[in-house]
Amino acid sequence: EDQVTQSPEALRLQEGESSSLNCSYTVSGLRGLFWYRQDPGKGPEFLFTLYSAGEEKEKERLKATLTKKESFLHITAPKPEDSATYLCAVHPSPDKLIFGTGTRLQVFP
Amino acid sequence: NAGVTQTPKFRVLKTGQSMTLLCAQDMNHEYMYWYRQDPGMGLRLIHYSVGEGTTAKGEVPDGYNVSRLKKQNFLLGLESAAPSQTSVYFCASSPPGQSPYEQYFGPGTRLTVT
Numbered sequence: 001e002d003q004v005t006q007s008p009e010a011l012r013l014q015e016g017e018s019s020s021l022n023c024s025y026t027v028s029g030l031r032g033l034f035w036y037r038q039d040p041g042k043g044p045e046f047l048f049t050l051y052s053a054g055e056e057k058e059k060e061r062l063k064a065t066l067t068k069k070e071s072f073l074h075i076t077a078p079k080p081e082d083s084a085t086y087l088c089a090v091h092p093s094p095d096k097l098i099f100g101t102g103t104r105l106q107v108f109p
Numbered sequence: 110n111a112g113v114t115q116t117p118k119f120r121v122l123k124t125g126q127s128m129t130l131l132c133a134q135d136m137n138h139e140y141m142y143w144y145r146q147d148p149g150m151g152l153r154l155i156h157y158s159v160g161e162g163t164t165a166k167g168e169v170p171d172g173y174n175v176s177r178l179k180k181q182n183f184l185l186g187l188e189s190a191a192p193s194q195t196s197v198y199f200c201a202s203s204p205p206g207q208s209p210y211e212q213y214f215g216p217g218t219r220l221t222v223t
Contacts, residue, residue: 046211087151
């Protein structure tokens with residue numbers, strides 16, 4: 001069964017304290033892995049697409065990496081405005097997109 | 110560009126009532142989707158459309174119907190609302206020529222069924 005698991009469920013960081021979020025997946029075939037950011041009361045906002053193991057993408061303080069079984073979202077020197085829920089999704093087949101339950105990140109000044 | 114908009118933002122229904130949620134996009138996107146988001150669960154696909162006049166079932170289609178009469182609009186209908194349909198509903202769209210799942214989401218509709 002296709003499955004996506006994100007960890008931790010919640011993460012509290014001090015401003016400037018770098019860390020990583022994990023997205024592990026079990027799918028029959030991977031066409032792509034996606035990261036989204038969701039602020040409270042809003043829709044998810046697209047961040048990155050990764051297609052193959054070894055691929056990396058960066059955007060400001062965020063860097064996403066992909067292996068054959070998991071993806072990491074590294075946050076370097078986070079700021080309070082990085083506080084949000086980060087969602088991972090996998091695309092195992094043309095008509096299927098499976099989302100994880102997300103990691104809720106809080107960054108304190 | 111307004112992007113993806115959803116109407117209404119909030120709604121309270123009684124069991125058995127019907128309603129339609131409207132999604133509109135002004136980005137000329139071919140693909141459109143309806144999801145529901147519940148606490149402790151990931152976003153789940155209800156129905157989707159790959160173009161005007163076409164619709165298809167997603168992961169949790171029971172109790173919902175959809176229509177895509179115009180390219181820019183995607184309607185989600187609940188014919189007889191049930192408490193299990195209490196959720197936050199998100200519409201999304203994808204542009205042509207890219208991965209169909211690089212999606213742009215609307216702000217959501219919070220629906221409560223009592």
